Amino acid sequence: MEFFVKKVLEQVDNRAKVVAATKYFNTDEMRELHSHGINHFGENRVESFLEKIETLTDLDVTWHIIGTLQTKKAKKIINKIDYLHSLDTIKLATEIEKRRETPLKCFIQVNISDEESKHGLEINDVIPFIKEIMDFKNIVLVGFMGMAAYTNDEKIISNSFQKLIDLKKSVYNELQLDLKELSIGMSNDYMIALDHQSTFLRLGSVLYRKEVS
Numbered sequence: 001m002e003f004f005v006k007k008v009l010e011q012v013d014n015r016a017k018v019v020a021a022t023k024y025f026n027t028d029e030m031r032e033l034h035s036h037g038i039n040h041f042g043e044n045r046v047e048s049f050l051e052k053i054e055t056l057t058d059l060d061v062t063w064h065i066i067g068t069l070q071t072k073k074a075k076k077i078i079n080k081i082d083y084l085h086s087l088d089t090i091k092l093a094t095e096i097e098k099r100r101e102t103p104l105k106c107f108i109q110v111n112i113s114d115e116e117s118k119h120g121l122e123i124n125d126v127i128p129f130i131k132e133i134m135d136f137k138n139i140v141l142v143g144f145m146g147m148a149a150y151t152n153d154e155k156i157i158s159n160s161f162q163k164l165i166d167l168k169k170s171v172y173n174e175l176q177l178d179l180k181e182l183s184i185g186m187s188n189d190y191m192i193a194l195d196h197q198s199t200f201l202r203l204g205s206v207l208y209r210k211e212v213s
Contacts (some may be wrong), residue, residue: 005036005207012094012201015194016185019064021204023048027055034059039201040087042066043203053080066113066145066202068119078103085145085183085202086108088121093133096193100138107183107200110167112146112160120146122188123167127130127174134175143181143199144168157189161196 012018019042020033030041030052043049044067053063054136062091064083076093080089081104085151088109096104108129111120121129126144133139144167161184171177183192194201 004031004086005038008038008203008206009177011191012194014196015203016201018207019066019183019202019205021066021186021202022052024204024208027210030056031059035093038207040064040200041138042162046070049077049080064096069102075099083107083142085200086119086155087139088119089128090129090132093136093139097133097136097138103140105140105142107143107145107181108141109145110164111161113149115149123163126167127171129170130175134177141179142178143179143183145183145200147186150188150194154192157192158196161193161198163182 009018017040019040020038020067021208022030022041023044025033040062041130043052048180049065055204064085064184065077065081065089066085068086069084069092071092074092078096078099079101082124083105085107086107108126109120110126111118111122130141144164146160148157151157165186166184167180171179182197182200184196185198185201187203192205
């Protein structure tokens with residue numbers, strides 16, 4: 001199978017980093033993605049991450065956890081990853097602070113779709129959360145992660161992403177904290193995310209499409 005990755009990278013045009021959501025790929029496919037220039041890999045599950053990182057030790061890879069990280073499993077991987085996209089509890093932050101050997105770049109996950117099934121802090125809880133962990137030495141807050149509702153309505157998606165742009169401004173105004181990064185945009189909405197200041201795109205199935213001749 002020929003990956004559609006070349007087309008996606010042309011569309012992104014270096015405006016954001018493409019993080020391949022590796023739940024869609026086995027390690028051979030990840031090697032092929034790497035050969036096309038993708039070296040950011042994001043895993044959802046701790047067990048899969050541990051298997052894949054062990055197999056791909058020869059590759060220069062930046063590793064992301066993009067799914068929910070259970071506190072009880074954090075110790076298994078917390079010193080093996082470069083980014084965490086799903087920080088949303090004090091309990092997890094405390095575990096990272098305790099076990100991480102060097103500062104970890106973290107996105108605060110925010111519920112921007114107003115769906116109860118989605119993880120993440122409510123908008124109004126974000127600034128109090130930041131205040132609680134600002135002095136943690138092993139957590140470096142870099143920005144926010146959010147998932148828009150799965151819909152074809154571009155206005156709904158845009159409104160969701162705009163919430164994080166507004167949140168960035170609020171955090172800067174109140175805390176003088178400039179969190180530049182936005183982890184928004186998946187296979188169904190990444191072009192909209194690019195128009196809303198996305199700096200990290202978490203892409204899976206769109207990279208797996210066959211090239212159209």
